[in-house]
Amino acid sequence: MKLTDKDIIVLNEVDSTNNYAKQLISDKLEDATVVLAYYQNNGKGQQGNYWESEAKKNLLCSLILFPSGLEAARQFLISKVVSLALLKVLSNKVEHVSIKWPNDIYIGTKKIAGILIENTIKGSVIESTIIGVGLNINQEVFVSNAPNPISLFQLTKRYYEVQNVLNEFISSFELLWEELETGGSWDIEKCYYSNLFRRNEWSLYQKDGEEFEARIVGVGDFGQLKLENKSGEIKEFMFKEVEFVL
């Protein structure tokens, strides 16, 4: 897979790059493609939330890929690869970057990037994947009720070319994707785990309104978070079954 310039579709405005990507796939797109937008009037976040991004300030893109024989049961590996690619790009610019399970990118306790992956599955394999990425770059103020956003500008008082950041992200992503496609997921797993927010720290989590202290001891193949409680018991949680108390 090579996502060269010719495969990048640049849009001034769209509802959501993920929706645009979905339409391309239903129009029989067959090659790996990147959709980049300067503005989304209905950007989608996780759980039906709205993704805030001022026009032309941030990276808003969707990568469309057709993995070769990636088992649906291993789909969380896609999240890991995207998270690691973003981690690489950001670690070259700022400190204290981590991956907040399952796939938010944090700087300290603030969120700088979000990922929304939409897969289609055929039989037991992934037929296509849309990897939506929102990375806050030059935005100076956030006005929505998103809990804890931050941008590169707010951290460094510098502006960045969105297109350059996209290119850096694609280069990092391609290397990791290649590793995934050639079967080598060990380094990906190891690297994802070692960059997790609050890894190995006793911290507070919340489930069904109740808080408990625990520490992260792993993330399973399906993306389930493994938490050990103070009595040494290890329990697994799927996305949204448990929340970090920040």
Ligand code: BTN
């Ligand atoms: C999250 O809630 O953390 C996920 C946010 C994902 C936002 C990106 S912006 C580009 C792509 N298009 C969308 O509509 N959403 C994703």
